[in-house]
Amino acid sequence: MSASDIILRWRHPVSDAEIVELTRAHGGNPEPGWWDKVQNHSLGWVTARAEEGSLVGFVNVAWDGGAHAFLVDTKTHPSHQRQGIGTMIVRRAAQEAKRAGCEWLFVDFDSHLESFYLDACGFRPTAAGLIHLPSAAT
Numbered sequence: 001m002s003a004s005d006i007i008l009r010w011r012h013p014v015s016d017a018e019i020v021e022l023t024r025a026h027g028g029n030p031e032p033g034w035w036d037k038v039q040n041h042s043l044g045w046v047t048a049r050a051e052e053g054s055l056v057g058f059v060n061v062a063w064d065g066g067a068h069a070f071l072v073d074t075k076t077h078p079s080h081q082r083q084g085i086g087t088m089i090v091r092r093a094a095q096e097a098k099r100a101g102c103e104w105l106f107v108d109f110d111s112h113l114e115s116f117y118l119d120a121c122g123f124r125p126t127a128a129g130l131i132h133l134p135s136a137a138t
């Protein structure tokens with residue numbers, strides 16, 4: 001299978017169980033019901049499905065209701081990585097956020113994914129800040 005056989009869709013139904021399965025495939029510990037809870041607050045999401053229908057890629061686009069959109073939970077199934085699917089779902093998310101009127105698309109990531117987000121997906125580096133709330137004095 002090549003990336004050209006993958007079907008990308010924007011805001012197409014994806015079940016909570018499919019998100020749980022995709023997260024578990026990465027060794028994550030998903031909270032069942034999370035996607036059902038969060039999707040109504042999303043600008044949208046991109047699904048990548050193999051021809052037989054299985055979910056092989058996903059990214060969620062959160063937003064502030066205005067100019068700013070935020071990529072979260074970018075995932076390609078481990079069985080389908082390094083075939084260009086991650087780059088395709090991020091590009092589609094950027095196109096749809098632009099179409100929705102957003103001006104800026106943000107993402108944060110661990111440093112080992114710099115080549116994915118900066119080189120393959122075209123993000124540029126920017127200053128950012130972060131607080132780990134459970135450790136914070138406030």
Ligand SMILES: CC(C)(COP(=O)(O)OP(=O)(O)OC[C@H]1O[C@@H](n2cnc3c(N)ncnc32)[C@H](O)[C@@H]1OP(=O)(O)O)[C@@H](O)C(=O)NCCC(=O)NCCS
Binds near residue numbers: 073
């Ligand atoms: C990060 C992720 C989405 C990339 O998906 P993908 O479909 O494999 O990405 P692509 O095939 O489009 O990769 C394009 C390029 O990005 C870079 N890249 C992709 N994955 C990478 C990785 N794990 N480490 C370093 N560079 C990577 C490579 O340069 C790659 O090109 P190459 O295959 O010719 O070397 C996928 O590895 C994933 O789901 N990881 C686990 C979840 C995760 O960490 N999500 C990020 C949350 S911020």
